[in-house]
Amino acid sequence: MKVRPNNYIAVEFMSRSANEGFARTAVAAFAAQLDPTLDELGDIRTAVSEAVTNAIVHAYPDSLGKISLRASVFDGNVLEIVVRDWGRGIENVEKAREPLYTTGGEDRSGMGFTIMESFMDSLCVRSRLGKGTVVTMKRRIAQRAGRK
Amino acid sequence: MEVRTSANDRALTVTLRGELDHHAARETVTALERALDAALPRKLILDFGGVTFMDSSGIAVVMRAFRRMTALGGSLELCNVPPQAGRVFDAAGIFSRIPTGRT
Ligand SMILES: Nc1ncnc2c1ncn2[C@@H]1O[C@H](COP(=O)(O)OP(=O)(O)OP(=O)(O)O)[C@@H](O)[C@H]1O
Ligand SMILES: [Mg+2]
Numbered sequence: 001m002k003v004r005p006n007n008y009i010a011v012e013f014m015s016r017s018a019n020e021g022f023a024r025t026a027v028a029a030f031a032a033q034l035d036p037t038l039d040e041l042g043d044i045r046t047a048v049s050e051a052v053t054n055a056i057v058h059a060y061p062d063s064l065g066k067i068s069l070r071a072s073v074f075d076g077n078v079l080e081i082v083v084r085d086w087g088r089g090i091e092n093v094e095k096a097r098e099p100l101y102t103t104g105g106e107d108r109s110g111m112g113f114t115i116m117e118s119f120m121d122s123l124c125v126r127s128r129l130g131k132g133t134v135v136t137m138k139r140r141i142a143q144r145a146g147r148k
Numbered sequence: 149m150e151v152r153t154s155a156n157d158r159a160l161t162v163t164l165r166g167e168l169d170h171h172a173a174r175e176t177v178t179a180l181e182r183a184l185d186a187a188l189p190r191k192l193i194l195d196f197g198g199v200t201f202m203d204s205s206g207i208a209v210v211m212r213a214f215r216r217m218t219a220l221g222g223s224l225e226l227c228n229v230p231p232q233a234g235r236v237f238d239a240a241g242i243f244s245r246i247p248t249g250r251t
Contacts, residue, residue, distance in 0.1 A: 017169075017170055017171035018171055020169050020170055020171050021167060021169065021171065024201070038231075039231065039235075042231065042232035042235065043235070045201065045232075046201075046203050046232065046235070046236060049169055049201075049203040050203055050204060053169065053170045053203065053204075053205065056170065057170060106208065106211075106212060107173065107205075107208055108204070108205075108208055109204050109207040109208045109211060109240065111204045111207055111239065111240045112203075112204045114239060114240070115203070115204055115236060115239050115240070118239045119235070119239070
């Protein structure tokens with residue numbers, strides 16, 4: 001059964017690197033309703049930046065394509081972020097998620113998935129070669145005493 | 149991304165300002181390599197004090213500088229690393245290899 005979110009935003013943008021800053025700022029602004037700490041907000045911005053950069057760099061290496069970004073709030077102060085592309089896909093997701101694994105040469109460090117995993121509570125990567133990739137991440141924002 | 153350099157003796161200090169992501173990485177690397185080629189320092193200090201955001205693209209920039217300094221027989225140090233960038237470096241295990249002014 002699919003649980004309906006209490007709130008969501010959805011945006012679609014071209015795979016231009018100038019949109020990396022836009023994407024993480026958009027999600028951070030949306031996440032503000034959960035009253036996150038500065039550290040939590042930093043983690044969320046970083047995870048979004050990793051997923052969106054992967055779509056820009058790896059999904060569409062020599063072309064421009066479409067990226068969609070969706071952020072939702074669920075019961076229990078849970079933020080879910082979904083980044084989707086329709087690019088080249090990942091042949092072996094398990095291997096791609098290993099630290100230091102990269103097909104990007106010396107411009108990349110192979111740490112993107114590792115960072116998403118450690119900064120978020122959960123990371124799910126679904127991909128099909130030639131069809132695209134969907135990255136879903138969740139992070140529960142703690143409700144703090146003394147805050148409304 | 150704003151890259152400012154100042155050299156004294158054999159140490160080169162490079163001060164970074166702005167968001168160090170994939171979008172900014174290329175110009176940052178170009179500026180950094182130009183400064184390294186001109187100074188050929190014994191020591192490179194990367195000042196992160198003005199970095200308002202950094203992701204894994206920044207790790208690649210730092211590792212590139214680290215390899216370059218190693219090839220020059222010199223050393224690399226990071227200083228004034230803000231918390232957000234620090235968490236990214238931590239996740240990548242960078243601090244075990246490159247010293248920081250951080251205590
Ligand atoms: N959206 C995507 N489409 C196609 N391939 C991808 C996608 N995301 C990741 N990959 C593949 O998975 C590998 C690992 O990704 P990860 O983000 O962990 O490291 P990286 O992007 O190579 O380096 P870094 O993130 O440290 O700059 C990539 O090198 C690429 O081969
Ligand atoms: Mg990556």
